[in-house]
Amino acid sequence: MLSFDFAYARGSFHLDARAELAGGVTGICGPSGSGKSTLLLLIAGLLKPQSGQLRMDDEVLVDRARRVFVPAWQRHFGLVFQDGQLFPHLSVRDNLLYGHARLPPERRLLTFDTVLQLLEIGHLLERRPALLSGGERQRVALGRALLYSPRLLLLDEPLSSLDERLKQQILPFLKRVKDETRIPMLYVTHARAEVEFLADRVLLMERGRLGDETARIPANA
Numbered sequence: 001m002l003s004f005d006f007a008y009a010r011g012s013f014h015l016d017a018r019a020e021l022a023g024g025v026t027g028i029c030g031p032s033g034s035g036k037s038t039l040l041l042l043i044a045g046l047l048k049p050q051s052g053q054l055r056m057d058d059e060v061l062v063d064r065a066r067r068v069f070v071p072a073w074q075r076h077f078g079l080v081f082q083d084g085q086l087f088p089h090l091s092v093r094d095n096l097l098y099g100h101a102r103l104p105p106e107r108r109l110l111t112f113d114t115v116l117q118l119l120e121i122g123h124l125l126e127r128r129p130a131l132l133s134g135g136e137r138q139r140v141a142l143g144r145a146l147l148y149s150p151r152l153l154l155l156d157e158p159l160s161s162l163d164e165r166l167k168q169q170i171l172p173f174l175k176r177v178k179d180e181t182r183i184p185m186l187y188v189t190h191a192r193a194e195v196e197f198l199a200d201r202v203l204l205m206e207r208g209r210l211g212d213e214t215a216r217i218p219a220n221a
């Protein structure tokens with residue numbers, strides 16, 4: 001269970017968000033500029049809220065009043081952003097193994113072979129990221145995040161730069177990841193179809209505020 005209640009201000013933008021989320025996939029929708037990416041960065045630990053708290057299960061990750069701030073690399077969350085940042089100087093294999101190889105075996109939720117199979121990226125292992133297509137890069141970025149066996153997967157419009165054919169190729173991968181690994185996910189997207197396909201619940205972000213949890217998928221998401 002992820003729970004947070006925090007505030008963050010940057011210039012004229014103010015975010016004030018609270019939620020308690022069970023497992024599964026939580027979709028986050030809302031207009032451009034409403035603060036969805038900022039919320040994920042706050043949860044990831046790449047931004048620091050000015051006040052408030054963040055907990056994952058029983059662990060307090062942020063509590064500004066008590067000066068607790070667990071850094072991003074200690075939170076053990078996986079991140080996949082729109083353009084799937086990979087290390088350009090490393091092969092696909094070394095990108096995939098980057099976090100995985102450092103994990104004690106008992107913390108690994110998935111094997112290397114399972115992820116290669118699930119994402120159909122086994123034939124790309126010796127290539128550098130520059131020689132991959134957009135869809136291949138996204139799958140490798142997702143594979144790297146999964147092999148890190150995160151406690152939570154943060155996905156920020158992971159398919160938005162891809163064409164329809166690639167979206168239709170990757171969405172079922174994400175569904176399988178959800179069903180087979182049970183890693184909880186926060187999934188930011190503008191695409192109603194992606195939310196309908198993947199999410200167990202949807203939160204609406206508007207002007208820095210997160211609306212109530214709703215089972216109904218918004219028509220204008």
Ligand SMILES: Nc1ncnc2c1ncn2[C@@H]1O[C@H](COP(=O)(O)OP(=O)(O)OP(=O)(O)O)[C@@H](O)[C@H]1O
Binds near residue numbers: 011013030031034035
């Ligand atoms: N690096 C930055 N410096 C200053 N302001 C920023 C920065 N990044 C985003 N903002 C501002 O913060 C607010 C929230 O942006 P954010 O990227 O979180 O929105 P979003 O809901 O993810 O938008 P989109 O759907 O367009 O990606 C916006 O007003 C944006 O202009």
